[in-house]
Amino acid sequence: MSTYISKRLIYMLVILLAASFLVFSLYALTPGDFISGNMKLSPERKAELREIYGLNKPLLERYLIWMKNALHGNFGYSLSQQTPVLTLFNQYIWNSFLLAVVSTFLTWVIAVIIGVIAAYKQYSWFDTLVMIGIFAAMSLPSFFIGLFLIKTLAVDLHWLPPGGMLTTGSSSTGLAYVKEVIQHMTLPVIVMTLLGLGSLTRYFRSNMIDVIKQDYIRTARAKGLSERKVLFTHALRNALLPAITLVGFELPALFGGSLIIEKIFNWPGIGQLYMQSFGLRDYPLLVGFTMLIAVLTVIGTLLSDILYHVADPRVKLQ
């Protein structure tokens, strides 16, 4: 087990190293930099600033400097905000996490319930309806459904605020603050849940369909257990087991924010921060964000593997 994990860890580091170089070079290649985009600066001042930020040095040298700092836990300063990248991340990431954790939770609960019932009533009209719903959810263009809901529910019907995390100029505190945030997050959470629901429901449905056919389900029925117990204890436990691997894959989404949703709903999360910085070519921040997701992806994959081995009594790690 430990050799397996240490092997995996080494491979992870190699991949991350390669990824960091690729990401760094790609951003360096991206035309325009933070300074040339600024009209207010004189050419002399621009040259001076380039010198200070080290933008004149060759790519490899810049990368090595960045890497050296990164290994010391320093991911540089955001050029536009003059704040350490990590400080900024810490500020924004929790807003993203709030959206992600609520919508992920909702997605899982709804997907499990609908998936189990649809599988149990396979080929019924309810199941057909669920299947159509699944395909619809999987086929939604995320930005379009976001815009559409803002237009109908927020702009036309005024049920919910159209965007942001707080009403502009609001200074509410305590319970009023919480209420305001909840109101503002409702729409983005609905959209994110909707977008995730399709594939997950389908996953649980097909898992359950496979499990329901197993011999041990027949045994459970033969023991005289209630259908609810057969489904939700005996079948669901088996259907949930492979789903544990998905938990790891959710990791980047949980902390990485959603570029599109946060942009559309003007949510002050890390994805929105990235979108703003992209226009400004704030490289330290862009590289930092991209590497953050890469790290989360790699850790998530490892986590999935480990969880799977831990959860399934049949599988033993070699």
Added chain:
Amino acid sequence: MSSIGREITAGGSARQERAKSSIWRQSMQRLLRNKLAVIGLVVVVIMFLACFIGPVFSPYASNKIHMNIMNRPPNMRHWLGTDGLGRDVLTRVLQAGRISLTVGLASMVLSVLIGSLLGVIAGYFKGIVDQVVMRIADLLLTIPGLPLLFIFGALLSEWKVPTEYRMYIVMVMLSLIGWPSLARLVRGQMLSLREREFMQAATVLGLSAKRKLFHHLLPNIVPLLIVIATLNIGGSILMESVLSFFGLGVMPPTATWGNMIDAANNMLDFQNRPWLWIPPGLSIFITVIAINIFGDGLRDVLDPKKKK
């Protein structure tokens, strides 16, 4: 030994052909029995026909600017209204569909081609080739796709790629993002097929590597590829629309569904002229859902593992 093998397969090939055609026919029949899948297929076909032939019948196909009929809501002459330059929205949606569908289809073909080729090679030859291909795939899968696409999009703008060509580069970009997961899937399939009894039988019979690959392995992954390819079109269309919406994909004046929705970024158009951005959004949705439903029907029929 090998001559026996050749005899056996030579004698079997005619029968094999017959069996193959009947398997395909059976699959078709089963597919046609799946009502939902048939509806999906019909919708896809209608969408394609409308986009590729529809504009021919439109009196507004020239996209001439009519300052006197700007921003008209839907009416009898312009069923979906007109845009800020007085162009007919319905005609533009159909013309945009051509580009979106083409991009979706082409990038699917490209990524399936790259992905399956590399996957087959990696899974069949194993060893160092496999290592190299799969490590590159791992690397690309580690880096989030959207930022990658954004960088490429920015590069395109900087290099002043003419709009006519942007479309092709967007296709390449999308397939660059799409191939790794495909290659991984195909490789996995190849590896598991290699271990199956019938492949061991083929080895025992002394068949050549080429014969094993082209007559025994590839035919077995073709159904899988067809299914993946179909479902991939929908994903490509969605990705293209995201890029174009953010101004990083295909650019105006070439219309795509994605960049037409860009109208929603304008507060006035967003609030007061929904006919500008809702029809292209619905077009994406309807097309992709139809493709996905059809693809799922195909999977039920073609993927033996999914059989009920």
Added chain:
Amino acid sequence: MNDLLNIEHLSTHFKTEEGTIKAVDDISLHVRKGETVCIVGESGCGKSITAMSIMGLIEGPAGKVAGGSIHFDGRDLTKLNRHELRHLRGNEIAMIFQEPMSSLNPVITIGEQIVEPLRVHLNLSRRDAHTRAIELIEQVGISRPEQIFRSYPHELSGGMLQRIMIAIAISCNPKLLIADEPTTALDVTIQAQILDLLRRFKEDSDMSILLITHDLGVVAEMADYVIVMYSGKIVEEGEVTQLFANPKHPYTQGLLRSKPVINQRQDELYSIPGQVPNPLELQPSCYFHDRCEHCMAVCRMEEPNLKKVGEQQKAACWLYEEAKVYA
């Protein structure tokens, strides 16, 4: 009437895309208290479906008990609602299956799986159920019950798992135990142990057993009464010694002849020629006719009825009908 189980004219059908399959076609059988009845036949003859029909576990909507009655201890099981049926299952009627490896839930501990019916049917407290479960594991001859209680199915061998299945089955002292090929998936040495176990429990508790098997050795070992099924029908039945000594139906004769006998080497083992007919293409006839060496004209055109052919023996074969002459 001292029949515990009384099945009359039971038919169970499955709807498929190609047509309706009559998996069980108008069969009647009786199991008395403390008796062991064996249903014998090849795979697909409907013996397992009969068992599932009794349990009310035929999977709808494709499968359905299409007719007949199943009286158990005075109640018609086909008329009970889901709730009532559930209280019977695992409680008064228990069942064990062919594949012990896949019949237990892989992600739930053995202990929990034994405890479940005790809690549901006997309303035992968690602690009492635990104590009883440990007793049961000991009763089926497994040592270190506490350790087994906490293990998962994959940690046990097939023989052990089948013992656990038996422990679960007998946990609520059922009146009837249905065993569907309980030894087929096991090694020969283990088979005997499992059969011994079943016999012991039967003698201890006066429980009846409906044993389903294709193995005539098991029948000889266990049965009081034998029922031979073919293509969803009963072709012959009788008291076990009579039937073995003097099989009437050509199919039964074939079955007995195809069984290898120790110390009697034959040049070639006998096998019944031909194949089981496709259940979708059955015409009114004796379904065995095209494999039968005594096939007559009438056999192809009309179904024989089950007729008394001995003191405690019945067969459905035209050979024993009063000559019904067809030109």
